[in-house]
Amino acid sequence: MNSQVRSSASVAVGIENVEKRYGDFTALMQINLQINDNEFFTLLGPSGCGKTSLLRIIAGFEPTSAGLLFLYGEEIENLPPDKRPINTVFQNYALFPHMSVADNIAFGLKMLGWSSSDIEARVEQMVSLVRLQEFIHRRPAQLSGGQQQRVALARAMAPKPKVLLLDEPLSALDLKLRQQMRAELKQLQRDTGITFVFVTHDQEEALSMSDRIAVMSDGRIQQVGSPMQIYEQPANRFVADFIGDTNLLDAEIVEVAGGGASVRLGTGDVIKSDTPENVQIGDRGFVSLRPESMRLRAAADVGTDAGAVALQGVIEDIVYLGTDRQYTISLASNLRISVREQNVASGSADGLHIGNDVCLQLAERAARFLVN
């Protein structure tokens, strides 16, 4: 890693070869990340993947076992949390129960030694930003979950941190409020221009808010990219499986041509597929087929237009999901695949029933081949 990257003003948080061990257990290994200035960056992964450890290391609550940590080019791994211009929104909010909303928001400013008139002005600005004007004299216990969440945000943003860390801040809220807060958080990040580092296990949250996402598992970063890259071009099996629903089918490359390739599935069918670079005929791996990237048609309707047909099977199960129907199709060689069709008003697939023979048509670039 060269020092120009570290000192570059566009890199808010630089993480180089960071490791974290607890006794024999390695929570984080060889983490390298550059979080850009003014970016909404998400650490996404299942519980125990190390995302919270990494956040706590950035905040300064835990020391690293090895590696370097930079904030806008300055080394910070030896600074205690109260010396880092970084603030955190905690998972359980950690609001001070003995203080009013206003005192909670003012806490960091008091500790920084702001003058009381500056504090008053800033607190007023923050409460109007998070729309809590009527509640400033209440204690946290007198607020709803969503309001507490806003206080936690206002408190963390009041000291104008260079980076704001958010540790699963929406997980305690109910679904409606969570969806509303997603939009508000994203808006807040755009308006303030603060770099957000957001930790979540909820892929929908990550996809809908982030500029870039780092997918983590087993203490390693599996892939870093935009939501679209992560979803459409997963780097490996874990990412393909963790982000969204997908069908993973064993496959072997039989032909390489231009940007794509043809792969043979376990059913014996050969389909077109996207591939990573440098694959060769004979490479084995699997293809990821998103349920929504396939069209379902009754076998009888297709008739002679066999060229567009990729796979054939029998409907085994249909689940009605409101906006969609989810079909489970059994293919040849005992393989199963799941397909989602939108319930449009004219419902072309409405006539399909369990037991019907069907054909699957693949959308352009629906399949993505990945080596094991």
Place this chain on the structure above:
Amino acid sequence: MAGTIGGRTVSSTYAPVRGWLLLPSWAVIGVFLLLPMLLMLVYSFLTKEFRGGVIWEFSLAAYDQFIFDRGLFGDEAPSIEWTYITIFVRSIVQALLATVLCLLIGFPTAYYVATRPARTRALWLFLITIPYWVNLLIRTVSMKFLIRDNGPFNEALLGLGLIDAPFQLVNTNLAVQLGLFYSYLPFMVLPIYASMERYNASLSEAAADLYATRWQILRRVIIPVIKPGIVAGCILVFVPSLGAFLAPDLLGGAKTFMIGSLIEEQFKGNAGNWPFGAAASMILLSMVLVVLMLYARSQAKEL
């Protein structure tokens, strides 16, 4: 039937928190606490019998004796009687000192124990309570044995050459203080521990994240949040220290006399003065009530 459980109003057969559940405890409190206290209140306004006991004749003599000196035969012009006031002031000072000392030692202890892993915590609590399996009287006598002029404490200091003559502790206010502190320390540690254990450590992290130093975290977050435990500990130490008589009797002397001993003396043997003892008890009780009411008011203001 509606009731409240955990602050929520519930109405069903499963909220049968009816008044009669308190009946046994009302009976015990009534018979063994309120009745004797009423009796003492009445006694304090009666005339003394010289061999102990009372004559059923209204008199303010007990309270008068507490405050005024009217000479040996009661016929001189009244002047303020300082003896008992001095004893009361000494008792208050001793009780306050014991409370402060217990807080200074008890708070770090409770903090330490509460921040240990769950398994070790139980062991520490066990160790703290072990001495209290022995009767208070025995423990106080043992302490006297330890600190007397030719006891192990002085022998050790003499042996090390730190002092030339025994350091006199017995019969001093310091010894009484030591006895009070030792007797009531767990009453400080346990309530603070209980609050500390419920304390959410992420509050300290949040404070550090918001630029508070360790000292500021302690002063502005930890202490205010666990304040109910601290106040409970202080009351539990102050109130019994104020009325204590074992420590001043056994470790102290005439110059370290406290209210508890004064009251005890009035009811012991034939030489006592029951109305005077009862009056001193009532004055002590009113002082404790004032302290508790001030506390209750400060709590009410905060909510």
